[in-house]
Amino acid sequence: MVLARSEVARSRGRGPAKGTAVRLGLMALPLAFFALFFAYPVVAIVGRGLKDGGHWQFGRFGEVLSDPDIAHVLWFTVWQAAASTALTLLIALPGAYVFARFDFPGKQLLRAVVAVPFVLPTVVVGTAFLALVGRGGLLDELWGVRLDTSVWAILLAHVFFNYAVVVRTVGGLWGQLDPRQEEAARVLGAGRLAAWRRVTLPALGPAVAAAALMVFLFTFTSFGVVQILGGPTFSTLEVEIYRQTADFLDLPTAAVLTLVQFAAVLGVLALHAWTVRRRESALRLVDASQTARRPRGGGQWALLWGTLAVITVLLLAPLVVLVERSFAGPDGYATVFYTSLRSAASADSTFAVAPLDALWNSLAYGAAATVIAVVVGGLAAAVLTLPRLRRGPSGRTPAISRFVRGFDALLMLPLGVSAVTVGFGFLISLDTPPLDLRASWWLVPLAQALVGVPFVVRTMLPVLRAVDARLREAAAVLGASPWRAWREVDLPLVRRALLIAAGFAFAVSLGEFGATVFIARPDRPTLPVAVARLLGRAGETNYGQAMALSTILMVVCAGALLVLERLRPADHSGEF
C-alpha cells in the first residue's frame, strides 16, 4: 500500500490527476463502509429527531443548551475527561517506558494482562472495582478506604481501563526507537534530560498525542464506569444521550446532544491533527527486541519495581477479586459455579448459555470484526500516509488533500458517538432488503468493526508515517520493484503495528457490549451479553455464574493478547 508513495514521486511530472486516482481508489472501501454503516444511520436518527414535518427545528438547540442541568452535564463531562486523561498519562507513561526499554521475566504475560481491563465489559469491571474500593471492599476492610460514588472512583477506574492504551500506543513506538540516537546526543555533550527532551520526546510526540486523544475520547464518552461508580449525581453527555433516547424516546433532545458531542469530538480531533502535523518526522526504527535490556542501577530498578507495584494494586487486584468471587461458593472455595454453568445449559432454557457456546460466539464475531477493521483501517491508514500533493498553479492545496484531512477525522468519529445513537440509527435506516441487517449475523461484527477501525488507524499511523522513505528509495535504486521494496522495507516495520492493531481490534470486539447487547441475537449471545443477563437476576447461583463467565472472558482475552505477544518475535527472527 505504501509503495504508492514512490509511485507518486515518479509520476509527479504527470500532475496531480494520478495521485488523486490512487487516493480515491484506496479510500473507496473505507468511505463506502463509513457512509453505509456509520454516517447514514446516524444522520437518519438525528434527522428523525430534528425534523418536524419536513422542516429542521434548529430552535431546539437553544432550548436544550440553556437548560442548567444540561450545562452541568457538559461541564462535568469535560472536567472528568481532562482529569482522567492527565492521571492516566501520569501513571501509565512510566509503564510504557518500562515495557519498552526493560527486559524482565514475565514481561510478555504482564503486557497481555494489563490490556485485559480495557476489553472487559464495564459491568464486570465495575463489580470488580467496587469489590476493591467500595463499601465492604478490600480497602475498606483493611484501612477503611471507600471511594465509591466519589469522583476518585471514576478517575481511578478510567486509569484502570485505559492504562493499556498508553502502554501499547506509546510503548509500541518507544520500543522501536533506536536508543543510539539518544546516546549519540549524550556523547555530543547533552545532559540525560536534554537528550531525552530533544531526541526521544519529539519522536514520541505523535504517539503520546494519539494515546492522550484516545484516552480523552474514551473518558469523554464514558458510560458504564460513570453509571456504576459515580451514582446518579454524576452524569456524562453520553449517559444523558442514552437516557433521552432509550428511556424517554426524546429524539429531539438526544439529537441536539449528539451533535454537541460530535462538535466536541471534532474539535479534539482537529487539535490532534494539528499536533501530529507539527511533529511528523521520519524516525529510525529498529526491532523492539534489540532495545530492551535488564535494568541497570538503583534508579532503573526502582522504576521497574514501582511500575510493578502500581500494576499490582491498580490493575491486578480488581481482577484477582473477580476470580476469587467466581470460586467463592456457598461452602468455601469450589468450582461449583463453573460446573453449574454446564448443567444449567443442559437444563435446556433459552436463558442459560453453555459457556463454550458463548465463547465460540464471541470468538467468531471478534474474528469477523477484526478482518473488517484491519482491511478498512489498513487502507485508510495507507491513504493518510501518502505524501501531500503539491499545490496547484493557483497556489491552493488540491481539493483531494483537504478531503483526505477531513477523512482522517471521520475515521475517529465512531469513538465519539454513542452506541445507542448508532443502534437506533441502524434500526431505522438499514431496514429494507437487500440491506435489512437488523437481524443479520453480520450486524454485530460490523458494529464492532466500527469501533475497531479507529484503533487500527491510530496504531498504524505513527509507525507508517515514521518509515524512512530513503530506505525504500535505496531499495529501488538497488533494483527492487515497488512491490518488493514494500515487502522488504515497509512490511517488516509495519507488521508489528499491524499485529498490535489486529489484536486490539479483536480484544475490543470480545469485550464490546454497548452495540452488541442491542443487536446480538439471543441464540448467539456473546460472553459479555451472557454475563449481563446473569447479573440482572437475583440469587447466588446467577451471580456466581456471572463471575465464572467473566473469569473465562478474562482468561480468553489475556490468552489472545498473549498469543499475539508470542507470535511477534517468531515472525521477526527471519527478517532482521
Next chain:
Amino acid sequence: MSTTSRITAAAVAAALGTTALTACGTPGGADAKTVTLVSHDSFSVSKPVLAAFEKQSGYKVRVLKGGDAGKAVNQAILSKDNPQGDVFFGIDNTLLSRGLDEGLFSPYEAKGLGHVPAGLQLDKSRHRVTPLDYGDICVNYDRGYFARHKIAPPKTFDDLIKPRYKGLLVTENSATSSPGLAFQLATVAAYGKDNWQGYWKKLKANGVEVVDSWEQAYNQRFSGSAASKGKGDKPLVVSYASSPPAEVLGTKPAPRQAPTGVATGTCFRQIEFGGLLKGAKNEKGGKALLDFLLSKQFQEDEPLQMFVHPARKDAKVPEVFTKYGATIGKPATLAPETITRNREQWIKQWSSLVLK
C-alpha cells in the same frame, strides 16, 4: 496495468466483495415458515417447550431481543412502519399506553383469554394486547439484619419514613431503572398526585439512598443478597416479590425460609403484555405464537424462566414460589394512560427532589 491502477482495482474488488458478503448475511426471515418474536433481554423459555410449539405448529420461532424492557418498546416504536417481527412480548403497564397510542399492535383475541383474571386485562374491549404475566416490585428486607437488631421489618410506605428505619433503604434511579420508576409510581398511587412529593421529602430526610441500577442496588448494596456476600450495607432494597424465591433456588439443602422477605404493603404491580405487531409479515404465524404464549404449557414454564407469575389462573406455580414467595394482597396500580401522560414530568420532579 500500472501499479496504481492495480491498487485501485483491488480496492474496488474488495469493496464489492464486502458488499456481496453483507448481502449473503441478510436472512430470509420473512418466509411463511418462520415466526419472529421481538422481546427484551429477560425473555426466556425452556427449549423443550418451545420445540413442542415448533413441532405442533410447523413454525420455526426466531427470537430478537432489544435491551431492557423500555429500550425494546422504544425500538418497536421506532421501527413500527417496518416491524422487526410478528409478535412483541414484554410491554408492561408503565409503557402500555405509549405503545397503544403509537398504534403498534393489531387486535387479536388469543385463545385462553377466559382464564385470565379481569384485573389483568387492561385492553379488554379491543384486544390489541394480551396479558401474559405479572410481577410485583416491592421493598425486600434482609431477615438476618432485622433479627440481629431485634427490629420488626417494615411493612408499608409509612413504615419506611419512621426513625427506626433511618438510612436503611437503597432504591434505584427512576430515570434509569424500571424497578426504581415502579417504586416511585407506587408512592404516587399510595399518596396521590399531589402528595407523593411530600412523602419523598420525608423519605429523603430519612436517608434513602439512590443508585443507578437494580444490579448495583441488589448485588452490591443490599446486605440480604447472596451476591453481596453479606458486605452490603443496606438491609432494605427495592426489588421484586420474586427475589426471595430466586435467592433460594439452587441452594442445597433447601432452607426453611428465604433469607430475604418482602414488605407486602410497598408493592407496585407490573403486568406484561404481548401483541401482534401491525404490519407483521407472518400474521397467521404471529396469531399462533400469541395463542402459544397464553397456553398453559408456556404459562407454567414462565415462573422459573423469567421469575414472574403466569397470567392464567389455572397455570400451576412451582413450589419454590409458593413456599418462599409472598402473597401480595393489594398491590398499587395506576391507569396506563395516567402513567404515560405524567411519566416524564414525574421523573423530572423526582430527580430534582431526590437527587439534588
